[in-house]
Amino acid sequence: MSGTAEIHQATLTPGKLELLAAWLPAQEWFVGDSDDVERVASYRFVDPEGEVGIETILVRSRGVTYQVPLTYRGAPLDEAEDYLVGTLEHSVLGTRYVYDAVGDPVYMVELLRVIHEGDTEADLSRGEKSMTVLGSGIVPVSNAASEAMRVVRVLDGNHVPGSRVPLGTLDGRWTDADGTVQEQTLAVLR
Template identity: 35%
Template structure:
């Protein structure tokens, strides 16, 4: 069970993301520095209790626009060896001390728990309350089951303007939607909610699981 502490992080998560987002291929530049605002999400538990896992949505309000970004992150008490490319930054947690914050796509514990969510072996948790299920998350998936991955095996990650893909053994692929759109009736994927600064609630696909060649390879051969 993840324990959510009522404390501070310095720098805060939104400050870290403001510096990190412009370097992503899926970020929509506005000509101004990002101004991310918390917009929703949920968590998954690490059975070992070592890694914090948060599916976070923020809305960038810079440039007079409101663009939502899905940024799953992991929190660790020490650097993840070999995953420097996925490091968002470090922060001082008011209770736990220094935390290394990673883009979760690069973290094998996140990949393992996301696969467990697709298998029905993990339960979504509230984003900001300890030991509290999050009923607003739905998993729609009828494909082959995929086993977990070793906690020491770094994922193979590719990303472009369309989002992020995590390549798995056996031809399986996890997709992370980075700019979620309203798709409450999507037939498959992990569906969750977020809220825009105007107070509107939206629901769409945060992650998908599929098989075969990566979408960008299929497009290239079309």
């Protein structure tokens, strides 16, 4: 297990979905409509240093589910302007800088660790959980310097890179609002 993520009882301004609805239309992989973005599920990892919040939110628009990994920081991340989703006010923690996590080294290191070790998502301090994830584990002789990570953004089963056997994967499972259980590959390590 990736630890326990502390979840505060807080008010967020703007809300996470509002922030994403403003950011998603500018992403080349998003073909939905910002007016109908809805939350499907989410999972968290824990920053070992306890400084960065790491949450991945699955959202749906026009019937397509998208994976949006985010990091939450108390100060701007150097040289990451291109990955800034926006800022929000957290009633407990103050101003939070929200980043597309693929541009945040804390997320990428934790994602790599979860896949390498065959670990899972973090437990949540408030207990609620809407999905589970599991790293596949990899052969110990793998050389991290030569590994490439691909986060799957469009979760329709057709966007998982498949030209060669991966070193490892992160797979997720959640239940849609209609009761359908979904299982998808969320990240691929090559």
